[in-house]
Structures are given as C-alpha cells and as structure tokens.
Amino acid sequence: MTPNAHPLLPGRLDRPAAPPVETEEPGRRAAVRRRLAAFLRDDGGAATAEYAIVIMAAVGFAGVLLAVMRSDEVRGVLGDLVRSALSVG
Numbered sequence: 001m002t003p004n005a006h007p008l009l010p011g012r013l014d015r016p017a018a019p020p021v022e023t024e025e026p027g028r029r030a031a032v033r034r035r036l037a038a039f040l041r042d043d044g045g046a047a048t049a050e051y052a053i054v055i056m057a058a059v060g061f062a063g064v065l066l067a068v069m070r071s072d073e074v075r076g077v078l079g080d081l082v083r084s085a086l087s088v089g
Contacts, residue, residue, distance in 0.1 A: 068074055
C-alpha cells in the first residue's frame with residue numbers, strides 16, 4: 001500500500017493528481033475554472049450515495065419478504081413445520 005493510500009478508499013488518495021488548470025484567463029474566470037476542476041475531481045460523497053442505494057435495496061427486499069411472510073400459504077407451511085418439529089414421536 002502506498003503511503004497516501006487509505007485502506008477503505010483504495011485508489012482515491014493514491015491516484016495521480018489531475019493536470020493543473022491553465023491560469024492564463026484573467027481574474028475571476030480563472031478562479032471559477034480552478035474551483036470547478038477541484039469540484040469535479042472530488043468524489044467524497046460517492047460512498048454516501050452507494051450506502052443509500054444499498055439501504056434502499058435492503059428496505060425493498062424487507063418489504064417483499066414481509067409480504068410473502070404474511071400470506072396465508074406461507075403461514076400455514078411455517079405453522080405445520082413448527083408443529084412437526086415440536087411434536088414428540
């Protein structure tokens with residue numbers, strides 16, 4: 001692992017820096033271009049967005065599982081399974 005690498009963010013801190021933005025443009029325009037270039041290089045919120053997507057998928061899966069578990073057929077099968085497991089002989 002390189003000295004600048006982070007174990008949870010591989011490739012983010014040890015990637016080569018973007019080429020510098022030309023500063024030949026006068027004043028405010030050059031400053032805006034530098035800020036835009038820095039903003040486009042930053043991917044700090046990417047992990048948060050990925051976590052949000054995974055959480056939404058888990059909530060969807062839980063909803064489907066809940067709907068299946070509440071059906072009469074599944075309740076009957078699970079009830080029979082529990083009764084047979086607890087019966088003696």
